[in-house]
Amino acid sequence: MRRIAVMQAKGGSGKTTTALCLAVGMARRGLRTLLVDADSQGNASLTMLDGRPADPPTLGNVLLGQVDAVDAVRPTRIEGLDLMPADARLADAALLLADQIGREHRFRRALDPIEDDYDALVVDCPPQLSLVTVNVLAGVGEVVVPVDAGIYAVSGLGQLNQAVADVREYLGNKSLRVAGLVLTRTHANRATRDIGEQLRAAYGPLVYSASIPHSVKVEEAHARNLTVLEFAPTSAPARAYLELLSEVLGDGDQQRTGNPGAPLGPDAADRPDAGPGRRPGRARGGRRAG
Numbered sequence: 634m635r636r637i638a639v640m641q642a643k644g645g646s647g648k649t650t651t652a653l654c655l656a657v658g659m660a661r662r663g664l665r666t667l668l669v670d671a672d673s674q675g676n677a678s679l680t681m682l683d684g685r686p687a688d689p690p691t692l693g694n695v696l697l698g699q700v701d702a703v704d705a706v707r708p709t710r711i712e713g714l715d716l717m718p719a720d721a722r723l724a725d726a727a728l729l730l731a732d733q734i735g736r737e738h739r740f741r742r743a744l745d746p747i748e749d750d751y752d753a754l755v756v757d758c759p760p761q762l763s764l765v766t767v768n769v770l771a772g773v774g775e776v777v778v779p780v781d782a783g784i785y786a787v788s789g790l791g792q793l794n795q796a797v798a799d800v801r802e803y804l805g806n807k808s809l810r811v812a813g814l815v816l817t818r819t820h821a822n823r824a825t826r827d828i829g830e831q832l833r834a835a836y837g838p839l840v841y842s843a844s845i846p847h848s849v850k851v852e853e854a855h856a857r858n859l860t861v862l863e864f865a866p867t868s869a870p871a872r873a874y875l876e877l878l879s880e881v882l883g884d885g886d887q888q889r890t891g892n893p894g895a896p897l898g899p900d901a902a903d904r905p906d907a908g909p910g911r912r913p914g915r916a917r918g919g920r921r922a923g
């Protein structure tokens with residue numbers, strides 16, 4: 634099972650939109666996909682539950698060991714896509730979890746029994762780095778990082794980089810890597826170009842070629858509790874998310890899938906454990922087409 638977390642320490646950067654589109658896109662490609670909502674805001678859950686609040690059990694019950702993962706999973710309107718939802722109770726569960734033995738490994742352990750039931754796991758993370766996100770990082774293989782072109786985009790990345798490095802070092806998840814960064818809510822203007830150039834200068838080939846344009850279609854879709862892939866499949870953001878999906882899945886790009894462990898960060902190429910392939914810094918200043 635391919636295990637992907639969509640994570641960024643910055644709020645409103647397009648994490649949920651990205652997680653939803655990746656998960657729906659994967660299921661439509663025939664991959665048995667599990668979307669886990671790890672955010673107590675429950676936005677991904679609401680979208681996939683047609684606007685209805687999630688009935689228990691949810692991720693919080695799984696983390697506390699109250700139910701098995703399989704019992705907290707339900708099908709969605711998308712064939713091949715299941716959901717493990719979250720709601721505000723996840724915040725309470727996280728508080729209780731803090732006192733439990735093995736508190737950082739609960740998510741990873743919970744997934745073991747369902748490993749063979751799915752081809753892909755996509756986790757929508759909250760904007761804060763917390764015990765819940767540490768659980769997610771300990772249980773996934775890679776992180777996709779949405780970067781909003783409109784806000785102080787690069788500022789959340791250092792914190793995330795540190796968390797990835799710490800989980801590799803202290804929680805034994807040596808294969809954890811940042812798969813890539815995707816620019817979201819882009820505009821055809823100078824500000825977007827500047828942010829894109831800054832990101833590529835700092836992170837080189839870790840930046841996906843696909844970027845997601847700002848479009849009211851995304852907001853209209855969410856207002857109807859739909860993903861933009863369902864609501865406006867031919868819109869620019871929907872097409873961009875399918876391009877991103879191709880890159881994430883490594884269609885026709887050996888390099889993107891062949892990097893076993895580069896952490897995120899401009900200094901990462903200097904680390905002794907940095908993997909070969911898309912090392913940040915190697916292509917400093919280089920730009921990819923698109």
Ligand SMILES: Nc1ncnc2c1ncn2[C@@H]1O[C@H](COP(=O)(O)OP(=O)(O)OP(=O)(O)O)[C@@H](O)[C@H]1O
Binds near residue numbers: 644649674851870
């Ligand atoms: N490409 C886009 N164009 C226009 N609006 C967008 C786009 N992507 C996301 N949005 C809107 O921006 C807001 C934030 O997006 P989203 O919920 O995906 O971010 P997030 O990182 O998950 O936020 P949070 O940190 O609160 O979990 C939402 O209202 C969403 O509808």
Ligand SMILES: [Mg+2]
Binds near residue numbers: 648649672
């Ligand atoms: Mg979100």
